[in-house]
Amino acid sequence: xxxxITTVILALGILAGLFAGCTGNGEDKNTLKVAVLESxxxxxxxxxxxxxxxxxxxxxxxxxxxxxxxxxxxxAQMKSGDYPDVVHLxxxxxxxxxxxxxxxxxxxxMTDVLExxxxxxxxxxxxxxxxxxxxxxATNPYSDGKTYxxxxxxxxxxxxxxxxxxxDNNWELPETWEDMFILGDKAKEKGIYLFTxxxxxxxxxxxxxxxxxxxxTDFYNRAMRYEEGIWDTQQAKMAFDTVNQLxxxxxxxxxxxxxxxxxxxxxxxVLDNKALFMPNGTWVVGEMADAPRAEGFExxxxxxxxxxxxxxxxxxxxxxxxxxxxxxxxxLAKEFVAYLYSDEAVGIFAEAGxxxxxxxVSADLKGDSKLFYSIYDNGAxxxxxxxxxxxxxxxxxxADSLFGTIDSLVSGNKxxxxxxxxxxxxxDRLREALK
Amino acid sequence: xxQRGQKVFAAICVAPALILFLLFVVYPAINIFRxxxxxxxxxxxxxxxxxxxxxxxxxxxxxxxxxxxxxxLLIVVVTLVTIFLALxxxxxxxxxxxxGKSFFRIVFYIPNILSVVVISAIFSAIYDANNGILxxxxxxxxxxxxxxxxxxxxxxxxxxxxxxxxxxxxYYMVMYMAGISAIPESIYESAALEGAGRMRTFFDLTIPxxxxxxxxxxxxxxxxxxxxxxxxxxxxxGGGPDGASEVFLSYMYDQAYTNSSYGYGMAIGVTVxxxxxxxxxxxxxxxxxxxxxx
Numbered sequence: 001x002x003x004x005i006t007t008v009i010l011a012l013g014i015l016a017g018l019f020a021g022c023t024g025n026g027e028d029k030n031t032l033k034v035a036v037l038e039s040x041x042x043x044x045x046x047x048x049x050x051x052x053x054x055x056x057x058x059x060x061x062x063x064x065x066x067x068x069x070x071x072x073x074x075x076a077q078m079k080s081g082d083y084p085d086v087v088h089l090x091x092x093x094x095x096x097x098x099x100x101x102x103x104x105x106x107x108x109x110m111t112d113v114l115e116x117x118x119x120x121x122x123x124x125x126x127x128x129x130x131x132x133x134x135x136x137x138a139t140n141p142y143s144d145g146k147t148y149x150x151x152x153x154x155x156x157x158x159x160x161x162x163x164x165x166x167x168d169n170n171w172e173l174p175e176t177w178e179d180m181f182i183l184g185d186k187a188k189e190k191g192i193y194l195f196t197x198x199x200x201x202x203x204x205x206x207x208x209x210x211x212x213x214x215x216x217t218d219f220y221n222r223a224m225r226y227e228e229g230i231w232d233t234q235q236a237k238m239a240f241d242t243v244n245q246l247x248x249x250x251x252x253x254x255x256x257x258x259x260x261x262x263x264x265x266x267x268x269x270v271l272d273n274k275a276l277f278m279p280n281g282t283w284v285v286g287e288m289a290d291a292p293r294a295e296g297f298e299x300x301x302x303x304x305x306x307x308x309x310x311x312x313x314x315x316x317x318x319x320x321x322x323x324x325x326x327x328x329x330x331x332l333a334k335e336f337v338a339y340l341y342s343d344e345a346v347g348i349f350a351e352a353g354x355x356x357x358x359x360x361v362s363a364d365l366k367g368d369s370k371l372f373y374s375i376y377d378n379g380a381x382x383x384x385x386x387x388x389x390x391x392x393x394x395x396x397x398x399a400d401s402l403f404g405t406i407d408s409l410v411s412g413n414k415x416x417x418x419x420x421x422x423x424x425x426x427x428d429r430l431r432e433a434l435k
Numbered sequence: 436x437x438q439r440g441q442k443v444f445a446a447i448c449v450a451p452a453l454i455l456f457l458l459f460v461v462y463p464a465i466n467i468f469r470x471x472x473x474x475x476x477x478x479x480x481x482x483x484x485x486x487x488x489x490x491x492x493x494x495x496x497x498x499x500x501x502x503x504x505x506x507x508l509l510i511v512v513v514t515l516v517t518i519f520l521a522l523x524x525x526x527x528x529x530x531x532x533x534x535g536k537s538f539f540r541i542v543f544y545i546p547n548i549l550s551v552v553v554i555s556a557i558f559s560a561i562y563d564a565n566n567g568i569l570x571x572x573x574x575x576x577x578x579x580x581x582x583x584x585x586x587x588x589x590x591x592x593x594x595x596x597x598x599x600x601x602x603x604x605x606y607y608m609v610m611y612m613a614g615i616s617a618i619p620e621s622i623y624e625s626a627a628l629e630g631a632g633r634m635r636t637f638f639d640l641t642i643p644x645x646x647x648x649x650x651x652x653x654x655x656x657x658x659x660x661x662x663x664x665x666x667x668x669x670x671x672x673g674g675g676p677d678g679a680s681e682v683f684l685s686y687m688y689d690q691a692y693t694n695s696s697y698g699y700g701m702a703i704g705v706t707v708x709x710x711x712x713x714x715x716x717x718x719x720x721x722x723x724x725x726x727x728x729x
Contacts, residue, residue, distance in 0.1 A: 079477070079478060094693055095692045096695055100476045104479035104481065105479070106479050200675075252583060253583060255562035255583060257565045258675060258676060259676075260673045261671065262585075265565075376690075391697075392474075392696045395498060395499065395690075395696075395699070404678060407677040411583070413588050413677070
């Protein structure tokens with residue numbers, strides 16, 4: 001009998017062990033859960049920020065999660081109801097977590113954060129930000145004047161090239177698309193291709209700027225809201241035509257490496273003087289820091305060429321920070337967000353190379369960064385945002401239709417017409433699902 | 436009384452495993468079926484019941500059909516070629532007098548213990564259009580522009596198939612070798628005395644005697660082709676170029692996460708489940724033979 005009891009106890013023990021991991025954590029009003037994507041800037045700057053914030057806010061504990069695969073870490077917790085209070089994770093990632101939050105209306109409105117006074121200072125958040133950053137679809141996804149995202153680290157996107165190559169060959173930088181393709185023919189004679197791209201995903205910033213140069217900012221915003229007939233306009237055709245022509249000047253092996261695992265090989269083409277231009281963002285310099293390069297290689301960066309005598313545009317990419325609707329501590333979270341725009345925090349971030357859209361920050365930059373951030377001072381116009389939020393439409397993705405198809409244009413498997421039809425079809429479906 | 440006690444004891448012993456199984460296999464599986472009837476982003480509390488709407492969309496979704504085609508092509512090509520190679524190598528390594536048998540056994544098995552990421556890295560080096568081994572060797576015999584193994588829409592699925600076959604041959608070879616070495620040597624001897632050649636013994640003795648073995652592996656082929664193709668596609672091509680290498684599960688991931696259509700993703704999951712279930716059943720039925728006893 002004694003043996004039996006022991007067995008039963010042991011078996012129950014195993015059962016109890018199964019559920020041991022399922023206990024919940026107690027909630028605390030003074031605990032702030034911050035989840036950030038560990039990107040090229042590293043996570044050290046976030047640790048410093050947390051330390052400083054805790055110093056200024058007695059009794060507050062910040063639990064920081066900084067991961068490269070942030071979605072995998074917090075996604076599962078969020079599904080079980082355990083939400084972070086502040087999340088730094090931009091749209092455009094493969095796991096689409098931030099997009100899902102927008103589509104499912106799961107964000108806390110942050111318009112009031114803009115009116116808050118920065119902790120420890122006497123200025124409002126709004127007055128520190130560079131104007132324009134909180135008027136975009138990337139911060140106000142429902143275009144109802146309400147802000148749901150705080151704009152964080154930003155950087156201009158445009159065309160990167162080897163400056164030395166232009167000096168050696170006495171080539172001038174093309175200012176219009178006409179010049180661009182003339183240069184393409186000249187370069188071909190030397191065995192250099194005009195264009196390459198890391199993956200078709202990089203065409204987002206490129207195509208947005210292209211749309212703006214073809215039809216201005218207003219036209220661009222209408223396209224971003226899937227306006228009916230927008231893709232049939234003369235301006236849209238100009239943009240489509242340009243990419244189609246560019247496809248013919250693209251380094252032919254680009255397509256086979258245009259995926260998340262081999263895109264560095266395409267970027268390497270520029271470093272090796274095998275291709276002249278690639279669309280990219282300022283992070284590429286750090287990303288390729290250890291890569292071998294042609295002798296005398298120097299990074300060059302320019303906005304997109306203009307159409308005829310029009311304006312030149314560069315897309316401004318910025319990362320977003322948000323507060324989930326389910327956050328346990330939204331007030332403290334807002335306080336934290338406001339703190340991120342204090343001189344102290346801005347300085348910590350800038351030291352790591354992460355530049356926020358705060359007035360006066362880019363003035364102190366040095367080296368390559370100075371060159372990149374100065375393009376707007378040199379006449380280029382900025383374009384921001386992205387496609388408007390829609391309800392999810394099963395099987396339809398504007399990114400796949402508008403950017404993904406470019407691979408097939410380059411490889412010759414699809415025609416300009418196929419591409420335009422695919423974009424129109426996707427746009428029509430998404431317009432019906434607009435929020 | 437004693438018997439009853441034994442039953443209770445057995446039940447208690449089985450309980451942990453059973454509970455784990457119900458909790459982590461059966462419950463999620465049922466949940467997938469349930470979720471495929473909802474429109475849901477994956478996180479929020481608002482799940483809308485839409486009946487079979489997800490399946491209706493699915494059957495008019497061109498991109499789903501493309502991933503379906505790619506998966507079927509991979510299942511067929513990978514299974515046929517792998518079975519052929521694995522049987523050939525197994526019978527050579529078991530039946531022939533060969534130097535360095537165990538060396539080859541290890542060499543063939545190694546790809547199977549490598550992680551898919553490593554395999555993808557190896558194949559991306561092999562397939563590289565500019566400096567890859569394959570194009571460098573072919574460059575000795577042909578002129579003109581390089582072949583884009585990972586960039587050509589027509590070639591890419593075969594490029595993936597080759598990587599999958601390379602990865603799988605060793606595993607199935609070992610399974611078949613186990614079967615072949617269980618066949619008594621005396622049978623082969625008497626066959627030899629009767630004048631049967633190598634081919635004859637292979638088709639009339641070896642294959643029938645390991646038939647149950649082969650049947651089991653056919654089901655494995657269906658399951659592993661669906662799974663491994665997803666891993667390799669994720670790590671080697673990301674579904675590109677322009678979706679040309681999209682397979683079942685990569686499309687499911689794309690819809691459930693990137694496109695925020697979790698319910699739709701689950702509908703794809705259900706379709707994959709039913710498809711592999713039916714296909715395995717079909718293969719099992721078609722390949723049924725009376726077992727040969729020795």
